[in-house]
Amino acid sequence: MNQTSKENLLEIKSLSAGYSSQVNIIRDISLWVNEGEILTILGPNGAGKSTLIKSLCGLLRFTSGSILFRQNEIIGLKTHQIISQSIAYVPQTNNVFSRLSVEHNLDLGSLANPQIHDQRLEHVFELFPDLKRFLGKKAGILSGGQRQMLAIARALMSAPAMLLLDEPSAGLSPLFRRQVFEHVKKIKESGVTVLMVEQNAKAALKVSDRGIILSDGKLRLEGAADELLESPEIGEIYFGTQAMSSK
Amino acid sequence: MIQFLIDGLINGAIIALGAVGLSISYNVMRFANFAQGEVMAVGAYISLAFVAMMGLGIGRIGPVSFGWPLLVSMMFSILITAIVVLVTDQLVFRMLREKESSRITFIIVAFGLSLIARNVITLIAGGDQQFLSFYIPRAVEVFEGVKIVPDDMLILLITVLCVIGLHTFLNQTLMGKKMRSVAENPSLARVIGINVDHVIKGSWVLGASLAAISGTLHAHITQLDPEMGFELILPMFAALIVGGVSSLYGAVLGGLLIGISEALAVAVGWSSYRGAVSFLILILVLVLRPEGILGEKERDA
Amino acid sequence: MLEFLSFPVFFLIICSFYAISCLGLNIQYGFTGLFNVGVAGFFAIGAYTSAILSGPKYPDTLIGGFELPILVAWLAALVTSAIIGLLVGLITLRLREDFLAISTFGIAITIQLVALNLESFTRGPNGLYGLPKPLSGWSEDPAVDNILFLMICFVILLALYLSLERIYKSPWGRVLRSIREDEFAAESMGKDVFSYRLQAFVLGCAIMGLSGAMYANFMRFISPQDFMPIFTIQVYVMLIAGGKGNNLGAILGALMIWGLWSASDSLIALLVTPDFQTQAAAMRLVVIGLVLILMLLYRPAGILPEKKNVSFLKD
Numbered sequence: 001m002n003q004t005s006k007e008n009l010l011e012i013k014s015l016s017a018g019y020s021s022q023v024n025i026i027r028d029i030s031l032w033v034n035e036g037e038i039l040t041i042l043g044p045n046g047a048g049k050s051t052l053i054k055s056l057c058g059l060l061r062f063t064s065g066s067i068l069f070r071q072n073e074i075i076g077l078k079t080h081q082i083i084s085q086s087i088a089y090v091p092q093t094n095n096v097f098s099r100l101s102v103e104h105n106l107d108l109g110s111l112a113n114p115q116i117h118d119q120r121l122e123h124v125f126e127l128f129p130d131l132k133r134f135l136g137k138k139a140g141i142l143s144g145g146q147r148q149m150l151a152i153a154r155a156l157m158s159a160p161a162m163l164l165l166d167e168p169s170a171g172l173s174p175l176f177r178r179q180v181f182e183h184v185k186k187i188k189e190s191g192v193t194v195l196m197v198e199q200n201a202k203a204a205l206k207v208s209d210r211g212i213i214l215s216d217g218k219l220r221l222e223g224a225a226d227e228l229l230e231s232p233e234i235g236e237i238y239f240g241t242q243a244m245s246s247k
Numbered sequence: 248m249i250q251f252l253i254d255g256l257i258n259g260a261i262i263a264l265g266a267v268g269l270s271i272s273y274n275v276m277r278f279a280n281f282a283q284g285e286v287m288a289v290g291a292y293i294s295l296a297f298v299a300m301m302g303l304g305i306g307r308i309g310p311v312s313f314g315w316p317l318l319v320s321m322m323f324s325i326l327i328t329a330i331v332v333l334v335t336d337q338l339v340f341r342m343l344r345e346k347e348s349s350r351i352t353f354i355i356v357a358f359g360l361s362l363i364a365r366n367v368i369t370l371i372a373g374g375d376q377q378f379l380s381f382y383i384p385r386a387v388e389v390f391e392g393v394k395i396v397p398d399d400m401l402i403l404l405i406t407v408l409c410v411i412g413l414h415t416f417l418n419q420t421l422m423g424k425k426m427r428s429v430a431e432n433p434s435l436a437r438v439i440g441i442n443v444d445h446v447i448k449g450s451w452v453l454g455a456s457l458a459a460i461s462g463t464l465h466a467h468i469t470q471l472d473p474e475m476g477f478e479l480i481l482p483m484f485a486a487l488i489v490g491g492v493s494s495l496y497g498a499v500l501g502g503l504l505i506g507i508s509e510a511l512a513v514a515v516g517w518s519s520y521r522g523a524v525s526f527l528i529l530i531l532v533l534v535l536r537p538e539g540i541l542g543e544k545e546r547d548a
Numbered sequence: 549m550l551e552f553l554s555f556p557v558f559f560l561i562i563c564s565f566y567a568i569s570c571l572g573l574n575i576q577y578g579f580t581g582l583f584n585v586g587v588a589g590f591f592a593i594g595a596y597t598s599a600i601l602s603g604p605k606y607p608d609t610l611i612g613g614f615e616l617p618i619l620v621a622w623l624a625a626l627v628t629s630a631i632i633g634l635l636v637g638l639i640t641l642r643l644r645e646d647f648l649a650i651s652t653f654g655i656a657i658t659i660q661l662v663a664l665n666l667e668s669f670t671r672g673p674n675g676l677y678g679l680p681k682p683l684s685g686w687s688e689d690p691a692v693d694n695i696l697f698l699m700i701c702f703v704i705l706l707a708l709y710l711s712l713e714r715i716y717k718s719p720w721g722r723v724l725r726s727i728r729e730d731e732f733a734a735e736s737m738g739k740d741v742f743s744y745r746l747q748a749f750v751l752g753c754a755i756m757g758l759s760g761a762m763y764a765n766f767m768r769f770i771s772p773q774d775f776m777p778i779f780t781i782q783v784y785v786m787l788i789a790g791g792k793g794n795n796l797g798a799i800l801g802a803l804m805i806w807g808l809w810s811a812s813d814s815l816i817a818l819l820v821t822p823d824f825q826t827q828a829a830a831m832r833l834v835v836i837g838l839v840l841i842l843m844l845l846y847r848p849a850g851i852l853p854e855k856k857n858v859s860f861l862k863d
Contacts (some may be wrong), residue, residue, distance in 0.1 A: 032256060053480050057438065059437075059438075078442070078444075079437050079438065079440070080437065080440050080441060080442040083438075083439065083440030084428070084440055088439075089438050091435070091438055094432070094434065094435060095435065095438075096435075097428065097431045097435060098432075099431060099543065102430060104538075108424070108428055108439060109439065111421065111425065111428075111439070111441070112438075112440060154439070155439075179322070257757070273646075277644035278646075279649065279650065281649075281653075285685070315839065323733050339841060339845065342845055343844075343845070348844075349645075350645050350646055351581070351583045351645050351649075352844055352848065353845060354583070354645075354646060354649050355784060355788070355840065356840075356841055356844055356845075358585075358781060358784075358840075359763035359781075359838075359840035359841040359843065360837065361838040362778075362781060362834075362837035362840075363833075363834050363838065363841075365832035365833075366831070366833040366834045366837070367830075367834060368826050369826065369827065369830035370830045370831060370834070373826070374826045374830070472604050477560055477777075481653070481654055481657060481810075484650045484654075485654075488647075488650070519661065519664070519665045520661055520665060522657055522658070522661055523657070523658045525654075525663075526654035526655075526657065527658075528652070529650065529651070529654060530639060530640075530651060533640075533643060533647060533651065534639060537643075
C-alpha cells in the first residue's frame with residue numbers, strides 16, 4: 001500500500017482537520033494520488049469527504065498532519081498560495097459568479113496567467129462546446145448542469161496540474177450526470193490529475209483509477225477502482241446505498 | 248436658483264467621491280465604514296499640514312483660487328492617509344477578520360475609531376475651525392450671460408478624472424479585476440486563487456485616496472474642523488443607498504442627487520434641517536426600493 | 549458631613565441614569581442583537597417629553613404650563629419613547645444590521661436637529677429650564693433631597709433589574725436570544741421574528757426614555773447639547789465593557805465607565821490649565837474610544853459575560 005514519494009503528485013499523511021480547532025471532522029487520514037490518475041473519495045453523508053477536500057485547499061483548520069504536493073508542504077498555507085501551485089478547486093455549491101457573464105467567469109479562471117488565456121479557452125471549448133452559446137449571458141441563468149460545466153471549465157482555465165472536484169454530479173439530472181463523468185475522463189486524458197469527491201459511487205468508480213472510502217472521518221477502504229466496485233465492504237459502509245444495487 | 252443647483256452639484260461631487268470610498272469598503276469587505284468621514288477629515292488636515300509646511304500658500308491656476316501647492320499637498324495627503332488606514336487595518340481590522348467577528352462589531356469598532364480620529368485631530372490641530380484657503384466663489388463670465396465659478400469647474404474636473412480613473416482601474420488592471428471578483432463573491436474569489444488579504448488592503452488604499460481628495464476639496468470650499476467627518480457621514484450613506492449599495496457608479500449618482508437635494512433644502516429655507524433631508528431620502532429609499540437606483544438585489548455571499 | 553456625600557451622591561444619580569439606558573440597550577442589543585445607534589435620540593425624547601409636561605410655561609413657545617406631576621410626566625415619557633420606538637421600529641427593523649445602524653443613527657441626528665430648531669416646542673439651543681425636581685423641598689437640606697432621590701433611582705434600577713432578569717429567563721427572553729443567534733432557525737420554528745424584534749426594540753426605547761425623563765427633572769434644565777451622539781457611544785462602551793447580554797454587566801459597565809469619565813473630569817479640572825482643557829477633553833475621548841476597541845478586540849464578552857446556557861431548556 002505504500003508508494004514511494006517520487007511518484008506521488010499529492011501525498012497526505014495523518015491529516016486531522018475540521019471547522020474549528022477543537023473538533024476534528026476527519027482524523028488521521030493518509031492517502032496519495034499518482035500523477036495523471038483519477039482518485040475518487042467516497043463515503044456516506046457526513047463522512048468528511050468535503051472536509052478533506054477543503055482542507056487540501058487551506059479552507060479549514062487542521063490540527064495535525066502533512067500534505068505534500070509535488071513534494072512541497074502545503075499544509076497551513078493560505079488558499080491563494082495553494083491554488084497558485086497549480087491546483088484548481090471546484091466547490092460543490094456557489095461555484096460560479098452568478099452576476100457575471102459566462103465569458104467573465106472563464107476569464108477569471110486565468111487571471112493569474114493571462115498569456116495562456118486564449119489557448120486554454122480553446123481547450124475548454126473543445127471539452128464544453130455548449131458554453132460557447134452562453135458566453136455573453138449571466139452565469140446565474142444557466143441550469144444546474146450548465147453551471148457545473150462552467151465551474152469546471154473555469155477551473156481548467158488556469159491549466160492546473162491537479163483538479164479537485166467536490167461532488168460534481170450532485171443535484172444533476174441523469175443526462176448531465178453521465179456527461180460530467182465523461183468530461184472528467186476527458187480531463188484526465190488531457191493530463192490533469194483529478195481528485196474527486198462523489199456520492200454516486202458506482203458511476204464515479206467506473207471512470208476512476210482508484211478510490212478511497214471514508215466513514216465517520218476515518219479512512220476505511222482504499223484500492224483500485226474496479227476492485228472496490230466488486231468489494232462487499234462498500235455496501236456495509238454505505239448501509240445500502242445505490243452503489244451496490246445493479247442499475 | 249441656478250446658483251443653488253451648482254452649489255449642490257459641487258457639494259454632491261464631493262459627497263460622491265466620499266461615497267465611492269464608502270462603497271468600496273462596503274462591497275469588498277461587506278462593512279459599512281462609519282469612520283469614512285473621519286478618513287476624509289484626516290486627509291484634509293494632512294493637506295493643510297503640507298500646505299503649511301511648504302509655506303507657498305495654496306497657489307493659483309489662472310482664475311482658480313487653488314493651484315499646484317494644494318494639489319501637491321493633496322498627493323502627499325493621499326499617501327499618508329493611505330498609510331494611516333493600512334496601519335489601522337493591520338492593527339485592528341485584521342484581528343477582527345481573523346476572529347470572524349460579526350458585522351456589528353466591525354461597525355462599533357469603526358465608531359470607536361472615528362471618535363479617536365476626531366479627537367486626535369483636536370489634540371494635534373486644535374478644536375477650532377481653520378481655513379485651508381479663501382474660497383470665494385467669484386463667478387467669471389465665460390460667454391454672453393453665462394457665469395461659471397472657476398474653482399467649481401476644477402473640482403468637477405477632478406471628480407470626473409477620479410471616476411474615470413476608478414473605472415479604468417477596476418476594468419483594466421489586475422488588482423481592479425480581483426477587487427471586483429471579491430466584491431461579487433468573496434468566498435469564491437478566494438477559491439479561485441485570489442489573495443483576498445491583498446485585495447482588502449488595496450481597497451483600503453483606494454478608499455483612503457478618494458477620501459483624501461474629497462476631504463481636501465471639501466475643506467477648500469468650506470473649512471476644516473474636527474467634526475467635519477461626522478457632518479459628512481450621513482449624506483454619504485444616503486448617497487450610497489440612494490444610488491444603490493452594490494454599484495460604485497450608483498454612489499456617484501447618489502452623491503450628486505444628495506448634494507442637489509441638500510442645496511434645494513437650503514433654497515427653500517430648510518438649511519438647518521439639511522442633515523435631516525439626506526436622512527429622509529435615505530429612509531424613503533430603504534423602505535420603497537432598498538436596492539437603490541443602480542443597485543441589484545441581494546447577491547452571492 | 550452631608551456635603552461630603554454630595555459628590556458621590558451626584559455621581560451615583562447620574563450613573564443610575566446611564567445604567568437604566570444601558571439596561572434598555574441590553575434588551576435591544578444584548579438580548580436580541582438589534583444594533584440601535586439612536587440611543588441618544590430616545591433618551592432625548594424621554595427628556596423633552598417630561599420637560600414639556602412637567603415644566604413651567606415658556607414664553608414664545610407653544611408648550612409648557614401643564615405642570616403635571618413628575619410621576620405622570622415620567623410615565624408619559626416612557627410611553628412617548630415607546631410610541632416613537634414603535635414607529636421607528638416598524639420602518640427600520642426589517643433592515644439588515646448595517647442598514648439598521650445607519651437608519652437609527654440618522655434618527656438620532658434628526659431628533660437632535662428637531663430639538664435644536666423647532667423652537668416653538670423646544671426653545672432650540674436655549675433649552676428648557678426651571679423643571680421641577682422630584683422631592684425638592686421635602687427636607688430642609690437639598691443634600692438630603694438628593695440622597696432621597698438617589699434612593700428612588702436605586703429603587704427604579706432594582707425594579708428594572710429584577711424584571712429584566714425574569715424576562716431574560718422567560719420564554720419571551722429565550723425567543724429573543726434565539727433570534728439573535730440564528731434568525732433563520734427562529735423563523736423556521738414558526739416565530740414571527742419581526743414581531744419579537746419590535747417588542748424588544750419598543751421596550752428598550754421606553755426604558756431609555758424613562759432615564760431621559762429622570763435626567764431632565766433631576767438636572768432641572770435640558771438643551772440639545774445634552775443629547776449628542778457621544779451619549780450613544782458612552783452607553784455602548786458601558787454595555788460592551790460591562791458585558792452585553794448580562795443585566796448586571798450593564799449596570800457594572802455604567803458604573804465603571806462613568807467612574808472613569810468623572811474621575812478624568814476631576815483630574816482635568818485639577819491638573820490642566822484652562823488653555824489645555826479642550827485637548828484634555830479630547831484625550832479623554834481618545835481613551836474611551838480605545839477602551840471600546842480594546843474590549844472588542846480582546847474581551848468582546850465584557851467583564852461579566854452573558855451566562856452561557858448549554859440548552860435553552862434548563863435555566
